[in-house]
Amino acid sequence: MTDLKLVIFDVDGTLVDSQGDILGAMSAAFAGEGLVAPDRPDVLRIVGLSLPQAMEQLVPDLGTVQRTRMVETYKAAYAAQVTCTASPLYDGIPELLDRLGDIDDLLLGVATGKSRRGLSRLLKAHGLTGRFVTTQVADDHPSKPHPAMLFSALDELGLDAAQAVMIGDTSYDMDMAEAAGIRGIGVTWGYHPADALGAAVRVVNDTQELAGAIGDMLEVTI
Template sequence: MTHLRLAMFDVDGTLIDSQHTIISAMTIAWSRLDLGTPKPDHVRQIIGLSLVEACAMLLPWATPATHRAVAEAYKSAFHTLRLMPEHDDPLFPGALAALDQLETDGWLLGLATGKSRRGVEAMLDTHGLHGRFVTIQTADENPSKPDPSMLHRAADECGVAIANVAMIGDTSYDMAMANAARAAAIGVSWGYQSLEELRGAGAKVVLDSFENLTRVLDSVIGERSCVPPQS
């Protein structure tokens, strides 16, 4: 069991550049509920959280019922935007090649995302990624990041020791989740939070491109396998 290695990927801001759709959907949701207009920078900061938690962070003064209403309006708006002919949430450069290389090197691949199961399925359809990920953890089955449940559940499903699990993500929520789970925290610089936020949340390494991902993962997991597990 211990020789298996699992690379878990965040989706929005790590594999795909979806910020424009997310900001547009949140703007529509606020408009439908007469809440004004959210600031794009504020919306970018909550990408990665589960939807109701994200709405609560954006609207800390509002009631839980309002947070849920905004979440439902967002889901409706996002679904509508996704069906438009001009919709495009592209893979970041090098993402597909990195997935190919990791599979060639024997890594298991998984997703840990604040997206819904429906949203993940749509992303897999769009980019032809069905069958690539042996475990998919979404907001529908797990507490929001940074709770470690997604990574613990993924490791259990795959029979992988947590010391051999790496979380690759673009937000402090991903890094905090990885550290809470005692997995390796690997940040990426091309997403929606800053280098300082990633390092402050415990990123072991922050990548500037997918090109070095396989080498970095081999190095980090190799180092961790030499360290006795904490009690």
């Protein structure tokens, strides 16, 4: 078995604080249909799901055509906002990615509810294009917490679940990790409260704790 190890990151609420863009795009999607946008906690609760599933949870009584239209309005509004200013990386994330990137045999990946286009735009804005060797997006998989994204990441790199950890801020991330047999590390600076991260093996409060947890689980020095 290879000595490679893999750290897989969620994006929204884990690497970047995108709540301003998410709330703005969701308001546009609801306004486009003459609807009142949900409250902030209700919107943040669905962050991590693929957009069709998120809309289904927010407006379950609407028809499929109308929800699909809202998804497209959301995408357009989000893209317009991110083109102007990319969602900021959380404090300590650039330094953590640099430290992890300097470790031999340690690979970095992404598993996100974003589209391929949205992820590519964000990574380019932050100079992170090429940093992640595997990028699993909503275009290609069922929504979290289905484990398909993680299975694909492992298959791409020829790794076993024991050689990887999943980092995320939502219950969907931790449930996905558990379903794939990958150890999950929950972060508390994102959009779900700590008590929602019950499937996590570890829960951390800052990037220093996160570095320690990754090192402990994967037996690497960070």
